[in-house]
Amino acid sequence: MSRPPEVPVVLRPKAKKRRLGLPKVSTGCKTCKKRHVKCDEGKPLCQRCLRFGFVCDGYETKASKAVRPAVRRDLLPKPRHASITTHPAIVPAVQREMVSERLNTDDRWGPAHLLFNVPAAISSSPRQSPEALQYFQYFRQESVNELSGGWNEPLWQTYLLQACHQEPFIYNMALTLAAQGRSERLKRGTYVSDTSHHHEMYSLKQYSSSLRDIRQYLASGNQPDVRMFLLASLLIFIFEFKQGNLDTAVKQVRSTLALFKNMRSIRSPVIVYDHDIRCPETLEEVIIDMIARLDKQGFLLQAKQSSNNENKIVATTVLGMIHRSPDSIVVPSDFPNVFTARRYISFLQYWGRPNFANDAIKHALRHIAKIRGQELDGPDLGRLVPAQEFLDRFIETKQWHTAMDKLLGRLQPRRTSEYRCALSVKIQGLATLLVMACEIGFRMETSTNMAMEEVQTKYGSVRGLCEEMLHLGRLVVHDPEFLKCYVFDFGIIMCIFIILFATYDHDLEEQTVQILKDMRPRKEGVWDSSAMAGAAEMIVRNRWSTAML
Template sequence: MNQKSLPDAVGNSPKQRLKVYPERINRVRAKKPKSRTGCKTCKIRRVKCDEERPVCLKCRKFGVDCDGYEQPPPYTRGTSLATKPLLPRGVCEVPLCILPTSALFKNELEHQYFLHFRDEVSFELSGPLPTKIWNHVILQSSTETIALRNLTIAIAALSKSRSCPKENAALHRSFAIRQYGKALTQLQHIISRSDDSAVRISLIASLLIFCFENIHGDYEQAVSQVRSALRMMRKRLATVARPYSRLRTTSSIPGLEDDILDIFVRLDNTIMSRVSTPHDSRQSLLEIAYIDSDFRMPNAFRDIVEAKDYLEHVQYKLMPYLAHLPDIYMYGDQVIYVPPKDAFDEITTHLRHWDRAFNPLLEDATRRGGSDFVATATLRLLALSTNIAGQQAFLGGQASGNPELFVPEVTEVMHLARKVVAERCFRKTFVFDCGIVPTLFVVIMNCKRREVREEAVEILRSCGERMEITWNAAAVARLGEQLLRAEDGLC
């Protein structure tokens, strides 16, 4: 790329000024009565709704389905009609206090990119379920640390380059790379301090670098960065055994929020299960000892966040066995691993109880449709794939001898996957959560019905370059195509 042909990113060339975000003449927050009549989708995203009907302009611009407006219930004295929320109150602490002033930025362009990250990119990264780590912890930290702020700006610019007209893409991309390089230089000075504050900043920076490299397309560099961060976290964990529970998280690193520890545990497990070479380590880089004392599945989950916590708790218990499945699928006899049989009944019982507690949420979300359905159906897909993979891991050769073993689970997976991908709010970009991609990988590797595997490949193709942490939809689709051709003797 010829850097000289590009205008200066700070706006020295008025004719080439790069517009990221709508300009605001007066950035002083107006004191107006708070409206509670916005559309359902904007309320979930915690953004101001323009209240245009039948669908709001904000949702159309963001590219999601507008789920319409609440109808005021008829007032009846002495009665209260309460509906069970899909998302708990406070699940996504959108930082109302985080209103960065232009004093934090060198120029208006940086400010616009940060607003783009805050209002759109952070929600895209969260996946179907907004999380505190992206919508609060990282945003708050970015207002306090210039290196983190520059990383968020770089991610926003890179994200913009992938969604804007071609003539502007190079400008956004060039700015993103320069901002990224600046942030890395600033981080070197922070890391050299080695105190608790520096460790926290370094870990948050690792998450942002992982996102940037993934969006940029350098997947192996992204994984390498996270491996280094996991090793850093392992050294800083206070206890040798490193006990951890997804249901009762307590970070033992001074000054480090539970949310940061949670996301690194998720990364650790995801990297263990990614498709790689048979010689790659399948051991936890954090060397976590999962706590399972007094574990009891609720009869019904309060909301989708609680449901996800309990599912991840079961997945983490199962991960030492699941981590070897990609190797078994890809390299067969080169991998020798026999899991203990006595754990099978316990895991299947947990998953059966999870299904029972989750069904009311799924039924409610199916009626609602839109983003509620995508979030809930994605969680159901993960539970189904966990069940299939768990049976495969424990039954081994017995599973391959029964072609009808996974038919009920696979049938439901394909039904839900088709519906999820068809939703307008389904994002075909990088998201920091797993869902449909590893689920369809499990279907391709376990289902014996060729027509089902062909459909799974087709759904993955329709996902474009969607990336779920380390799972790339296009790469898994190509893998599925190679396996199908191998069966036909074409390769």
């Protein structure tokens, strides 16, 4: 692809218009200010932006300036081109309309407050075809909630809908996923009807239109909005993965990231992503953060642990990213909300060092490959973790559980959707503690395992911890609001599955298999509950057959 021009394309006449002698105002939305046009100051979204196909980025408030961190993270090299260099903060500082299925936003969100106080969903479709309108309505009411997994994720529930009004290929991808979702829902019934086939054909038709529109968009000669095609890549990945085409899904995102590097003038062969505890602040940061989390999952799914894998983990993953993070973090004594708690446990599980969740998942997948008779690349020795690194991570994990238990205590009486999300996050934290206590997938320099001592003190034994995880797992999975469909982010599939590598108790093994079966056909990121339930059954059968010899 040719490089974008050094000077942004200007659609208005070059001749400077004479300004009327009227007083200037500073209360317009951020998008209109950037475009230097008069804003109608509509709330929650500027109607002028919507009418002309722009994403309205909301209004500046004193609160938004107050919570902005003093030191910015250098996420990626700054772009050269002014038209794509600075995008306004994505978060309109207005109170979101509350609906029964969304999270309670009464809490003050600290630095993340601006990200999750978002406006109500757009109330009208950007197209007028009756059939398209029907699918778009389904997308708004069902698909976005499924993608977010019941979480109040503004990327899916607000800004994706805004993007549908800006770019036709985003709109067509929304119709694609809506039709795909309707087809899958019918297939989960007692029979496959002609209606299901119609939805499937419509989905493929819209997907083809989306790819064609993306190619035309990039070949148009105008500077593309980098946020739009990054968002499109996520939607394409979701569609292809749900179709069972993981390799195609990965290739699509790789191609998008290659184009992203070209537009951002990134000369290195990979994208270096610095993980941070603070929540992303701009739409581009949010999408890149989503891709980074997806990248890590994809790497774990495809990775094979090598015999020479000692103190360091492989950093470059399937999408061509290098993940970096600080060696340690300061865990607060209390979490203001479940989003903050999830942010911290994600760091402890996947981004910080040592990466115990990564070790455990790679160990589990390697074990499955061995049972299936696949050739492995050396013995499974596991990483050798220095004693101080283990101690630091254990202290952080213990602090996390203390803060998380306080949050659960506040949420439990209300039993809202936020409480249901908090239970899933707690399971993730317990899985981390279990992996550390049982040393699943790694070795320690010292014989003293304080994680095991913590488990014995708090739960009585490893069995007690496993029983607590299974109990919480049943509460989550058997809840009527639990979504048995595709959700984008980390969930509890692998957390429940990893119990098999901490115990050989047949009763616990059977309970683990049953919970995974009860989750079907749910998919989380790159993890499929049906596939993992089958793998769990295979592991249990193999153990029984070995024990009988």
